[in-house]
Amino acid sequence: MFTKTGRKARVRALTSTATAVVALTGIGVANAQEANEETTTRTLDQVIVTARKREENLVTVPLSVSVVTGADLDRLGVQRLDEALQSEPGVNVTPTPVGDLLFIRGIGSGQNQGFEMSVGTFVDGVHYGRGRSSRHAFLDVESIEVLKGPQPILFGKNTTAGAFNIQTRKPGDEFEASVDLHVEPEFGTFQTTGIISGPITENLLGRLVLRSFQTDGYVENTFDHVDEPSRDDLVGRGTLVWTPTDTLEVTLKGEYGDGAMEGGRSQVTQASPLLQQLIATVDPGAEFNLDHKKSGSGVAAPFNREYEDDTTYNGTLTVNLDIGEYTLTSISSYVGFDVGYSFDADFTPLDFLHQQWGQHWHSWAQELRLASPTGRKFEYTGGIYLATEKFKNAKDFAIDFAQTPLPFGSTYRIQNFSQTTDSWSMFAEGTWNLTDDFSAILGYRHTDDQKKANKELYWSQYGSDVPDPSITLYTGLGLGVAHFYKGIERSTDDDSFALTLRYKPNDVMYYASYTQGFKAGGFDESDISGNLDNINFDDETVDSYEVGLKADSLNGRMRTQAAVFYNQYDNLQVSQFDGVAALIVGNAAQAISSGAEFQTQLAATNQLTLSFAATYLDAYYDMYQGGPCAYGQGSFCDLSGKELTFSPEWSGSITARWEDQLANGWTYALDGRLFATTEFYTEADLDPFVRQDSFAKLDASIAMTSPDDTWQFSLIGKNLTDETTFHFANDIPLSNILGNNYQTYVDPPRTIALQARYRFH
Template sequence: MNTYKLTALSLAIAASFSVTAQAQSTPALEEILVTAQKREQNLLDVPISVNAMAGEKIDDTGITGIERMADYIPSLNMTQTGIGTTISIRGISSGVNQGFEQSAAQFVDGVHFGRAQLSRAPFLDIERVEVLRGPQSILFGKNSTAGAISITTARPTDEFFAKVTGLYEPEHSKQDLRAVVSGPLTDQLSGRLAVLDRSIDGHFHNTTTGQDETREEDQVVRGTLLWQPNSQWDITLKLEDGSFDQEGRNLEVVNPAEIELPGRPTVPYSAVLAQLTGGAYTLDTTQDFNRQSNGDFSYNNTRNAMLEVETELGEHSLTAVTGYTTYDYEELCDCDFVGVPMFNILSKEDYSQVSQEIRIASPESGPFSYMGGLFYQSSDLEFDDEIRVPSDSLLPVALQQQVGEGALLLRGTASQRDFAQDSDIAAVFFQGTWELSSDLRLILGGRYTDEEKTASRRQYHTVTDPNSGATVERPVGTPQDPYNGLYGLFNIEPYEALSRTRSESGFTPSVTLQYDLNGTDMVYASYTTGFKSGGFDVRSNAHPDPTVNNAVNASSGSPVPITGVFEFEDEEVKNYEIGGKFNLADGRAELNAALFYTDFQDLQTSQFDGAFSFNVTNAAEAAIQGMELDGRWMATDELMISGGLAWLDFEYDDFPTAQCYFGEAPGQTQCDASGETREFTPEFQGNISANHTLALSRGLTLNSTLDLIYSDEYLATPTLDPRMVQDSYVKVNARVALSGQDDRWEVALIGKNLTDEAIVSYANGLPVATVVTGGTGSGYYAFYERPRSIALQGTLRF
């Protein structure tokens, strides 16, 4: 155990347990109210491992989305990849494929946001974020096998309130302007309007284009109305329109790698690129926040609406939540990740979703209370992408030694994939709580889900007519077509449209026993289950039938045996957990603890084939066990200490079809990862925060916050390549703010990553590198978090 780990653990333990020696005059902690069980409850009363972050903390730390919120919630991680986004809780995530819903489900004001792209949307005017760890298959339900991220936006207020916040960070030209106005419109109607405009130039420099990257622009407008015609009705309508766009990427090429094969000379990828450009191009593999690329972008538009109706039916409450969500995006990925023209991928996705949930809740008084309801969701997805070889591409030139002059036919061509899916989900759920005694409660729940998906996918090659300039489709059923053979080098084959329908249903029960130790402390033991439905692979580039060979080798004339994936099966999970919530030091400290063991069957994973494809497979078995601690301690009237610690042990019990990393088994695409851990699963993660408030003269207040964020080392690639390991680190964030009387104004300095750690959030092998070197050379690309930054933030309240 290194010094950083010892430091982080000792600080977390000190924050959690050293609470009994403080003066009795220190006031008690304020309650943290959450809705983890669809009722407003004190966090200490909820028998779930849940971590809540208030909107004020989110604003103060400059957190703009889920990705950076993960710093403050151990066992939560989010990573952006070359062609997707993943969220993981306790090491469980869905991988990179547009056919997946996320195992770590996201909910915004009770509406399911299951698509990975929506997790990139920026935060605006948030009341709180709750992260529920472990399967949440009863009250949240939809595919929440890893956990749930529940985001609650701020609602209209009874009194007038307005706030304007601006942030400027000079190093990367970050500008963030937010405005909120809220208050009554009539005696029965109140409203709230929130606006965001944010931009940043980025922390990478693209030496090919001369631009700083990633350049981001976010705009969001949200309007919320709350109508209370009488004391029995609350009707909330929320409308939101937003966009989040970026140009460039925060990645660079690192760690070249070569292997020796019998009878074949080693060909470094850097040497191939140098030869193609006559020595004019040098592959830069130094980690220096400089990259080489011919241009990337991601343009995203989102629109959503939510109508929530709450009313009283005698002593019961009835809630109906109607949700509408739609988004579209267009992305260009220069996915060779080098500065010479090779290939790029243009992707377009269009998604729409309508959902309805109706639930009824009994009063919590009495020996038995319950909540039950119905859920329905319908969605439509269209996804198209094309792997494009530009007319000036050097990729065909690199292939000439393997297949001859015919390789030049690839220039100006593309391989296109069209995918469409309709999905309908219906569910009924119920959870009841029995008071077995004044101290003991039994909570039983269950959810029955029925889901149907219909999908189609086809792959075809296109060329540009030299006379008209029009795009022309090549015939699919002619394996001798030279384009089929050339694309076959990259495991791509054309095929006629595949179309299938899959229907599945599942019942997910849960059992929880909760015992009150005294008036403030409680312990619990739970058994929860969950399943995430199967579906259809969006990104596989070949027909799933191994007897279908629509490509002939350009040199030998023999069929190219390529087998893809179209359909994958559901994953199932069982989770065993014991935990407790403890109020310490006469109410001045809290400690939440959980121990868990999770058993996954048929875990859904997405595997990169080293060229262009991501094939979905079901890993046979995985077991995860761990411990989570979090708490807070009001050490004095002026000093609050809070923190969290997670220990995680992830192991594939049986995974014989894992993707091989480069050089692991030459000539093979699949290797046995049984007994191995997973990527992005550090053994220890933790954070500790100290917030100090000092009253000055003339009504001024000085507020200082220091955050230490620790992560143990972890594998950074889905291939589990030991050459790409992120070392352990401690990241330091800090904030110092001066505020005026009654908090009417505030000026703050915000420092992030003050220790300037170089942190890899995702890495993988370079596409096509292995192909053009005959299997003897490759390299890696790595996404890096932002280095040190210091920003000035100002706030006015009215």
């Protein structure tokens, strides 16, 4: 636990950092105004965001927002959300079998199927409430807004860390059609995207996007002599925009994605003497290093076969009606996914642990929102929100003890969980423009959340439904206590508030805000204790304080943002694998996330654009006496004063773009981005085996575009520094029998891809 002196040192460090950020920002803005402006006439494009549920200029929005444009994604051949945000300081997106781990400023949700997100994901105004639900939605993206810090008023309950506000591309008034081919030959990656868009009738526009993706995988299985994980995806989206009158716009969007995967990217990076001895009986040459090789039978049956089949689907109807100067918006949505996943739970070529599950989740939601006109003394946005969600998870954990020192035969642990969530809320945010320079913004949201669940766990003999007579042995080994709970319920009734002061005396806008938010509690669907009290976890709450500034300077050539924040979380929801056979969910008493952020963009010349972003983060458990322990340290550890997962002290990025024209009319563009981070932990027990050391990664591309924009050819390099890193690691099950063992999901190595695009005219 940190001493009082240590906490004072934290405050001094944060205060010094905040002072430096503000001072450097002021100096930068002042110097920019005085710089010689004669040589460069190009200005930065204005960035329009919808972070407050209406279109606004980024530099007028009084909260910390980072924006990644669709053009940025296209230039670097980005295919997934984690790729899109991997160079965003203070942000982490990690795909895992359970779901994507989403973290902002060191706060997020761990790997548990029962968890809702602390970082909300919204696509075209629709909440995607589970980590898996938005994977296929990352297609034909217009922009990604990263809203840092709690967003409870306009975005709702599950945004205690922030939100990803994703906008997809809409059909335009002119015909557009293109075909894109992305090829990475070393690992057999092929992606094809086709787009057709434009007017269908005088008042009806349409857009259709189809994408096919295949890859052989980048991890070599030295035992099976295959590359893993191979994947095959197909996803499509159709959008219609109907404008029967000047005051009515109706948008209908439907999307469907289907994917299949064989094999996995996990590898054993720490093996106890016992596990090494067992593996040596089938693979004497097995190694236990973090690299792009693994020893495992990831595609063999029955226990070791690893595969995934997932389907995502959604439909959204958005209606915007102008009533005088007011706008009434209705968003009706249905979002869901189905997934079947099977994997080798010992992560070795041994044939003794296997797990599989089948999940279904869907959500019906309706939002009705009224927005007043802008430019008035008083402006407001308010509305109501209704949603119902259903989640089902059926999973089994198979053990063949004949492969271990405890020859009890083969058995199945079967778990079934279902949950229904009904919620409603009403919200309002009002802006008082007290003077031309000064505004006060007050927000309020009331939320009612009701959950009802069923849960069961039982043992059966492998390959049958006959109860296993060895159940007392499994219970004694900590593998689970049989139980059945029906109709367990919990309810949450919460009021969230936010107050922001905004002051803009000149080209610099200053703001200060206080926000109170929450994330509803729930049920731990993975609990195996058989104790009803352990199934419930409590609501998570946050009190957030932030001051910042934004500025456009140098006649529109430079844009700067800076913020200092302090967030206090009570009952922070955490999840950790127990090292034996289950993910455990609980609440940390209190956690702090504080720090400073700075980002700037400069049109340095008519050809060169430079960007820089950095985050200083001090995120730690202020009080957590019943936390998880690393192997051999006991059952519960005092983590008070210890750092949170995915919370590097420093992270930052530098990007550069040079664009010019050749004598023959072709244009060329050179893009590069360097991301660097200090060390961080990927699991709450802070075991040395889950610590990722500091690293830096470089991505770059060169693109050539024909004079009429018909052809574009690109060469794209990712992780050109060829860093071997990971963002997910965990204990291998049965640590109480097999000892201290870890498996790690290695990130992709260096890749070089070719991309070609043809536009139809």
